[in-house]
Amino acid sequence: MSKLNATDIQGFVLRGYNLPVGRYLFLRLGSAKKARDLVRRLLNQITTGQRWDGGKPQSTLNIGFTFRGLQRLELPLASLVTFPVEFQQGMRQRAELLGDTGVNAPGNWDSIWREENVDVWLGINGQTVEALDVCQASVQSVLDETGGASLLGSQNAAAEIINGKPTTSEHFGFTDGFGNPEYLGVERSSQPGQGKLSDDGKTWIPLATGELLLGYADEAGELPVAPVPHLLAANGTFMVYRKLHQNLATFRAWLDHQSKLYGGGKEKLAAKLIGRWRDGTPIELSPEKPDPTITQDPNQSTNFTYGADAAGTRCPIGAHIRRVHPRDAFGFNGRLIDRRRITRRGLPYGHFASEDQPVADTDDRGVIFMALNASLSRQFEFVQQQWVQYGNDSHLGNDKDVLMGSHGGHGRFVIQGDATPTNPPFVCSRLPDFVELRGGDYFFLPSITALGMIALGLVDPR
Amino acid sequence: MPNQNGSVYGLTILSPIIDDDRATPSHDLQIRAYLAQLSTREDSPFAVAPGTHLARLVVMDDVIYVGMPSCEEHLKSKYLVFESNCDGDLDTYLAGLADSIPKHLDAIWSHCVGYPTRGAADRDAFIAYMKSCQLETTFYFAAVNDKSVPATLRALQIQTAVADFIAAHQGDDPVTLQRDFIHFAAQLKTLPPPPAGSMGPHRTIKTGGHNE
Numbered sequence: 146m147s148k149l150n151a152t153d154i155q156g157f158v159l160r161g162y163n164l165p166v167g168r169y170l171f172l173r174l175g176s177a178k179k180a181r182d183l184v185r186r187l188l189n190q191i192t193t194g195q196r197w198d199g200g201k202p203q204s205t206l207n208i209g210f211t212f213r214g215l216q217r218l219e220l221p222l223a224s225l226v227t228f229p230v231e232f233q234q235g236m237r238q239r240a241e242l243l244g245d246t247g248v249n250a251p252g253n254w255d256s257i258w259r260e261e262n263v264d265v266w267l268g269i270n271g272q273t274v275e276a277l278d279v280c281q282a283s284v285q286s287v288l289d290e291t292g293g294a295s296l297l298g299s300q301n302a303a304a305e306i307i308n309g310k311p312t313t314s315e316h317f318g319f320t321d322g323f324g325n326p327e328y329l330g331v332e333r334s335s336q337p338g339q340g341k342l343s344d345d346g347k348t349w350i351p352l353a354t355g356e357l358l359l360g361y362a363d364e365a366g367e368l369p370v371a372p373v374p375h376l377l378a379a380n381g382t383f384m385v386y387r388k389l390h391q392n393l394a395t396f397r398a399w400l401d402h403q404s405k406l407y408g409g410g411k412e413k414l415a416a417k418l419i420g421r422w423r424d425g426t427p428i429e430l431s432p433e434k435p436d437p438t439i440t441q442d443p444n445q446s447t448n449f450t451y452g453a454d455a456a457g458t459r460c461p462i463g464a465h466i467r468r469v470h471p472r473d474a475f476g477f478n479g480r481l482i483d484r485r486r487i488t489r490r491g492l493p494y495g496h497f498a499s500e501d502q503p504v505a506d507t508d509d510r511g512v513i514f515m516a517l518n519a520s521l522s523r524q525f526e527f528v529q530q531q532w533v534q535y536g537n538d539s540h541l542g543n544d545k546d547v548l549m550g551s552h553g554g555h556g557r558f559v560i561q562g563d564a565t566p567t568n569p570p571f572v573c574s575r576l577p578d579f580v581e582l583r584g585g586d587y588f589f590l591p592s593i594t595a596l597g598m599i600a601l602g603l604v605d606p607r
Numbered sequence: 608m609p610n611q612n613g614s615v616y617g618l619t620i621l622s623p624i625i626d627d628d629r630a631t632p633s634h635d636l637q638i639r640a641y642l643a644q645l646s647t648r649e650d651s652p653f654a655v656a657p658g659t660h661l662a663r664l665v666v667m668d669d670v671i672y673v674g675m676p677s678c679e680e681h682l683k684s685k686y687l688v689f690e691s692n693c694d695g696d697l698d699t700y701l702a703g704l705a706d707s708i709p710k711h712l713d714a715i716w717s718h719c720v721g722y723p724t725r726g727a728a729d730r731d732a733f734i735a736y737m738k739s740c741q742l743e744t745t746f747y748f749a750a751v752n753d754k755s756v757p758a759t760l761r762a763l764q765i766q767t768a769v770a771d772f773i774a775a776h777q778g779d780d781p782v783t784l785q786r787d788f789i790h791f792a793a794q795l796k797t798l799p800p801p802p803a804g805s806m807g808p809h810r811t812i813k814t815g816g817h818n819e
Binding site: 543573 | 763767
């Protein structure tokens with residue numbers, strides 16, 4: 146297939162910007178006429194997927210709508226009813242299905258997600274906080290001039306800066322952001338281990354475009370379920386936004402305590418939880434120690450399979466990266482997972498604390514998890530329900546993902562080992578909740594053409 | 608060989624539903640309403656009665672015409688489809704159903720043509736009726752290994768208990784570990800097997816598992 150029309154697709158969808166700071170604005174739309182005027186005025190500020198031949202911009206701006214937002218914009222009913230039901234319901238109503246219960250239940254979310262109805266997500270990414278301020282001021286003036294929306298709240302996020310350089314660390318100390326899939330037609334430097342396994346079980350090839358973008362064939366050769374008319378959907382996608390609070394004090398204390406019992410040492414225990422050493426080295430490739438030559442080599446850092454490690458003695462069967470991207474672990478050269486892939490965006494929020502700094506669970510820190518997929522129910526919701534909050538597909542019974550699962554003090558995580566003293570089998574039990582959901586929602590990120598249609602009232606499903 | 612795979616039996620029963628214009632709601636809807644309120648956990652009738660690995664009940668109204676190039680076809684009747692992966696010998700299994708959950712069976716199958724007048728209380732008539740509605744099963748749910756339901760439940764119980772034991776005793780000195788393990792193993796032997804349907808995750812929503 147030919148290259149995609151990058152100028153018609155929001156840049157946030159096509160690529161991770163790798164900009165160090167972000168701010169997400171949440172809007173409540175006003176009357177449809179004024180709201181459409183607002184979208185029209187923002188149209189030429191939205192960052193597209195066009196290449197940055199002149200270098201990275203100071204800031205980027207992207208936009209997404211909840212179902213309520215599209216209702217307020219008065220899209221024709223004949224279009225609205227064609228959106229997938231999970232998007233129409235929104236994440237709050239999907240809580241039971243997603244396992245967002247107990248401490249993660251909507252009743253415990255931040256007030257903006259609990260009480261308000263967010264209509265619009267505006268994502269600003271930038272080189273500096275000042276650049277975010279400039280972009281936000283420009284957005285604010287459009288809000289003021291059109292009266293099309295009011296600002297309900299905002300969320301800051303930022304990469305950890307070490308020696309003046311932004312990193313991809315998260316608060317638990319792991320290097321993140323290795324495994325985004327590659328899609329057919331999306332211009333990107335190709336990396337083995339991304340995309341999907343081909344029939345030989347060794348070569349990696351891009352996933353079908355329709356796993357990311359609406360209007361293209363997906364891995365089943367079908368068009369993903371999408372709203373009508375086609376032009377409203379094509380080159381658009383769905384995004385899940387989740388604010389995930391991290392209980393850093395609990396995590397550190399738990400790791401310290403467990404590593405006293407575990408024969409492999411603290412860092413290996415940490416690596417077994419995730420499937421990567423803290424620097425990002427996959428333990429499947431380097432089970433004994435982190436290896437910077439692997440993490441820095443795109444031909445190695447994501448290039449591995451689990452076929453030779455069925456027992457999980459190198460990478461535990463329940464390790465986070467093996468659960469959420471099982472590669473070939475379920476057999477059939479990985480074909481069972483090709484329709485369950487998601488593209489992650491997002492940044493940490495809150496203060497980064499080095500190992501020697503005191504921390505508390507109540508400190509406001511975590512990660513803004515944003516994932517893009519053509520089908521929220523088939524991709525994100527499936528991964529969350531079946532692979533994060535349940536273990537059956539991995540033959541792990543009721544066990545949940547060690548870091549992401551809602552354990553309520555009852556969770557269990559098994560590290561498969563062998564006879565070597567430094568790689569013993571180990572069972573972690575009575576797991577606490579390391580991560581808690583603080584809210585979020587499902588958003589539709591339209592193409593530039595579709596945004597124009599929405600702004601001009603041209604969505605016509607007939 | 609149809610129906611039997613190792614010690615596990617694949618049962619398919621197709622019972623025509625009574626077609627009676629005067630019945631309100633219709634018999635098929637009455638079955639649907641009854642099935643919809645059944646539990647899928649340990650108080651499910653198929654957890655209460657012995658021998659079911661996995662059972663499924665479906666009301667099949669008709670075959671749906673999906674457009675060209677299919678040809679349009681219709682069933683002569685509405686059917687209740689009962690599929691069960693169960694232990695062993697069919698007569699024993701059906702007798703177990705009749706003895707354990709007769710009220711449920713009558714509430715469901717009394718809407719079907721030819722169901723015995725006295726219902727499951729007439730055990731022989733019930734077994735004969737079910738067998739007369741049976742179809743050969745040639746291909747069925749494979750995720751049951753060749754173990755009986757009690758053996759499977761026992762295995763799950765042991766797996767959970769051993770994992771808990773390991774978690775509680777990691778790092779113990781060998782003497783303590785051996786003493787506690789001997790005690791643990793002896794205790795485990797005396798435990799009754801857990802009830803069927805009790806080992807899955809606790810969900811507040813009723814789904815078959817997957818969300819689509």
